[in-house]
Amino acid sequence: MRYNTFGASGLIDMPVASSAPDAELAFTLSSFARQTRNTLTFQASPRLSASFRYAALRKIMGQHGVIYDRILDRSLALHYRILDETRRRPAVAVGVADFIGTGIYGGEYLVATKALRPDLAVTLGVGWGRYAGVGGFANPLGPAFADRPDRVFAQGGTITRNAFFRGDVAFFGGVQWQPTPKLGVTLEYSSDRYPYEDPAAFVRRTPFNFGLNYTLRPGVQVAAQYLYGAEFGAQLTFALNPTRPPHGSGYARGPATVRAGTPLARALAAEGLVLTGAQVVDGRMDIAVQNTRFPDSAQAIGRAARVLAQIAPKGIDAFAITLDAPGLRGPAVVLQRSDLATLEFAPNGTAQIGQQAEFATAAAGFDNRYPVFDWSLRPYITPNLFDPDDPLRADVGIALDAQWQLAAGVIGRATVQQRLAGNLDQTVRKSDSALPHVRSDFALYEREGNGDIAQLALHWYAQPLRDVATRVSIGLFETMYGGMSSEVLWYPGGRDLAFGIELNALRQRDYDGGLGFRDDAMTSGHASIYWQGKGGYSAQLDAGRYLAGDWGGTLTLARQFRNGWSLGAFATLTDVPFETFGEGSFDKGIVLTVPLSWVSGRPRRDALATTLRPVTRDGGARVQVDGRLYPLTAPLRARAINDSWGMFWR
Amino acid sequence: MRWLLFCLLFAACTAPIPPAALRAQLTTDQIARLQVPMLFVSAPQIKTAATLIPVRQNGPVRIWQTRDGAQIATRDGLVVATHGLGFDLAASDLDGIAAAIAGGPGEYKRTLSHIMGDLRTSVQPYRCVLAPDRSKPQNPAITVLREDCRGPDPFRNLYHIDAKGRLFWSQQWVSPKVGHLEIEVIRPDK
Known part of the structure; x- marks a missing residue:
């Protein structure tokens, strides 16, 4: 099988009927x-x-x-x-x-x-x-x-x-x-x-x-x-092929051995799990942990379970483990202590522990432990593709990410970037957009900002009902926008669908990447339906008001792999006529997420996420907010735990 | 910095020491002074070797660990599972082989489980035959058993057993990408 000169499975210039292997x-x-x-x-x-x-x-x-x-x-x-x-x-x-x-x-x-x-x-x-x-x-x-x-x-x-x-x-x-x-x-x-x-x-x-x-x-x-x-x-x-990881199930250290008498929080920390709550009721120990290491939810639960099995006091026969995010909590996975001992090395132990495990509503009244401060330094790359003057431009630099959980559900996030090299500042094309310049002045931001505050925002997350999450955010959300953003997400348990509403009151930021704003204020908002079908196919439909004041909808279709890979495409149609929109006629692009654990074989939760747009114009533009509810709650839910169950004993 | 970049590009950060050289560094004196049981394991196909000590016991299964956290779980010296090798063995059904080594039927079924790229567990069935290996002249005090398994990825394991009936050297298959582990018991239980 070969690809032809047009990149399709084919002869030389002409196509053939056969296909490449699935997911290639x-x-x-x-x-x-x-x-x-x-x-x-x-x-x-x-x-x-x-x-x-x-x-x-x-x-x-x-x-x-x-x-x-x-x-x-x-x-x-x-x-x-x-x-x-x-x-x-x-x-x-x-x-x-x-x-x-x-x-x-x-x-x-x-x-x-x-x-x-x-x-x-x-x-x-x-x-x-x-x-x-x-x-x-x-x-x-x-x-x-x-x-x-x-x-x-x-x-x-x-x-x-x-x-x-x-x-x-x-x-x-x-x-x-x-x-x-x-x-x-x-x-x-x-x-x-x-x-x-x-x-x-x-x-x-x-x-x-x-x-x-x-x-x-x-x-x-x-x-x-x-x-x-x-x-x-x-x-x-x-x-x-995303389904063929180059490093198999990876090079993660094996499950930690815990010495008797080690405090629970420290034992869990060795597995990259932050203990946010623990209590014992009727011989069952309930804990909540934030998973900072494992890309697969079930692996985090399996590691926590083995820590508990090693150090929980005698008389405790069961554990309930809940994955936590600030202010948000998934269902508890209830495991019998005796199963953990007998099934860890059973020939079919993963399926058997899965049959014994049960989901339960996480207990309320945990002794939440705050504040938690966390920071990291990473390299970044900001590509700008498809500019007719130079189709391959990019900046590289280092970014400092910090997050501070001040109280249950209240988290501050900051990202400061220092550009080291690149040629984004050479973009000379001026926006000729007939719409308000809500995105097309990106070159001005790239030229004037060197050490940028990419993000500086305070978020308050809450879960008023079991399947309802809320978010209120204030601050600088991305290089171009800041203000206020609020969101509600409803994800009925056991369903493929989730529903969300987001409302934003925004101001456009100054070009220099500092704290100042320009005069333009705008209100945007969307109602969203999320669908996750079998085989990893997913769809998202957002309908509402975009940054330039245009009304319309965005459809995103994607294939998500259990190992974190995701490939998709989106298109936005709004009431802006194609001629007014300009080159490209409407906003569209490709979204690609590559988990870094897949690339390196080392367990980590971050991923390389890219949106490729053939051209950036002002119609159909949305604000970016780090920490939207759907991606934040997805790894906590039963669906994610079930989908990654194969990693429980890993 | 340049060295680091070289590492990232060519994944050559852990300069591989030939297993034989690594093994030679362990002198008889050092081994005699060991306070804990120890294995020397090399995986020729992935060009890695290390010593492991026991860190945990779960019923009959003993978990051995390298300094950098890779683990091999064994039951009576037979590999049940591995951690941190990349294409790990997730689980293995050892009843047939254990019984055969103890003198039971020499033909049996066996399963090996691996985690696939989509996180599903693939349980693969094998039909195995365990028989004494007389292909090479050898010390009469040592029994060499050869296990031939037919299935999706056929493999051959070797088990060397001393006069006291202890498994002291073996070659056990993990997965197509990792290949065999050569496991030497450097210091047995006392």
């Missing part, structure tokens, strides 16, 4: 005739893959004989396998090559692939748009689909649906041979005429392409190809 995430860099394509492809489900492509194109022909020396083009592609391959039948897939974008790669296909032998596969496809450039014939879908509208050199971003599967169609195909496990040979007949590149960028002579690909090591593939009788192209693919 691949980055493909390909170059040919100075057409460079960077594609990030995610196999979102066993059948569906999505690709985000960022291409740097040279010598592109526009309308009326204009030749653009350089075009930076973003596009989104989808590939869906309709039928699986069987002994008699080929796999069949349908795809759209340029779903939201300028349409330069606009084309759709229906493709079939069949393995004749384990090492030999043939592909035959029929394509529209770009895939119908050579040997085209009339569209069999009928007269309504006969004409394909011309590509418009517009601002992009709109879904050009009235072009899909329209116009002439043509056949394409190819053969892939895998002589050795590492080496692949591909011959293809490409129906792409390269209408915008030929002849300004290169001269196309034949429809036949020939390619070799070689796997250097698992996940790294190089490819070389001779294309269209014109030029050689080269390609590099890096692939990884």
Whole structure:
């Protein structure tokens, strides 16, 4: 299996019907005739893959004989396998090559692939748009689909649906041979005429392409190809799979051995657990802990349970362990002391302790121990991608995070950043936005701030009912906004749904990263529905008022893996017309979370979380608040404990 | 700082000492002076070796630990579980092998459990045969038993037992990525 030059599973330029392994995430860099394509492809489900492509194109022909020396083009592609391959039948897939974008790669296909032998596969496809450039014939879908509208050199971003599967169609195909496990040979007949590149960028002579690909090591593939009788192209693919952690279950120290007489709080601290409450009622010891170390909730509970089993006084037969966050508390996990002794090394001990464990409502009236102060120093990187002047800009520096739990539920959080190096201050583009500049002046913040207060806020969390959490925050929430923010979240137990409301009264901060505000005040707020389905698929719908005063909604779809990985995409539509919004037409992007424990194998709860926006404009913008209720309460809930139960004895 | 960067890039921070060299550092004198039982364990596939001492006992299971917190849990010298090796053994069903070593049936079933990347436990069944290994000429006072297990990832374990019936050296399989642990009892219980 190889990725093609467009970053989809394919031949060389053309697609195939088969899919990459489920959950695979691949980055493909390909170059040919100075057409460079960077594609990030995610196999979102066993059948569906999505690709985000960022291409740097040279010598592109526009309308009326204009030749653009350089075009930076973003596009989104989808590939869906309709039928699986069987002994008699080929796999069949349908795809759209340029779903939201300028349409330069606009084309759709229906493709079939069949393995004749384990090492030999043939592909035959029929394509529209770009895939119908050579040997085209009339569209069999009928007269309504006969004409394909011309590509418009517009601002992009709109879904050009009235072009899909329209116009002439043509056949394409190819053969892939895998002589050795590492080496692949591909011959293809490409129906792409390269209408915008030929002849300004290169001269196309034949429809036949020939390619070799070689796997250097698992996940790294190089490819070389001779294309269209014109030029050689080269390609590099890096692939990884979130479900295959490079360090397995990690290098965490084994469960701590506790000497008799050790105070409980100190014994738990050795496991990175902060004891926030303990009491004994009727032979059961109830404790609440804040987990500062383990990415998996059940592992934290398992570690706490083994500490208790070692040092709890005789006569205590059961333990109830609750995961705590400031002011918020999950359900208690009730465990029998005798089970902890007998099942720790039982062949099927994880499942057995799971059958014996019960969830209960956490006891009230814990002797909460405050204040708790915690700080850490970390490096940070702030990338700014896709600026046409320089598509890869970033600042790096060090950040100091501090948090201080003053009382039950009251926590102050501060982040101070010191920039060390970078080139974000070279961003010279001025915002031309017709809307209030709620986000598009980001370059001014980057230029004027060096040592920044990224965050300085006080939060009050409470849980008035078992399944209801509240938050009131005041202070500086992010580099651009401060003010007041309040939130209510209801997460009915045992359900896939949660509901939230957030209201914010905000002021825009000064550009220099200090304590001052600008004059602009705004009110924003949203009602949100969160859904977490089976297999890790999740959705979030937010509807309300955005920073520029626009009203609308944001839909986020994501796949969350139990080990903390999350990949998703969002789109926001508001009452701002596409023309007023400007480049991109509406706000959209990709959200990616990579747990650092997955990367390093060392247990830690933090993650690398990135939002990739093709362009930052003012429509559909929201304030960022660290410590929103849904992500804060999720690891405490029964769902997270059940999902990570496999880690109980780890 | 440059050294640290090198470490981060090439993961070469713990310069691997060859297990044999590490083992050679332990002199007979030192071993004689040990106050606690000790194992010397090397894992050739992941190029690591360490000494372990017992830190905890849970019923018949003894938990041994390295200085940096990695653990191996054993029952009568047979590995039940490991911690901190990366692709750890989460659990193992030892009834068949323990009975076979004690003279019971030489063919038995066995399961090994590993944690998958999605945090699920994969319990894999094996069919094993334990038989004396007479492939090499050896000291008649030592019994060498060879365990061959067929299943998802076939493996072979070796157990060296002395005249008193004590397991003093073994080679036991953990997982495809970790491979075998070579376990030498440096100082047995007194």
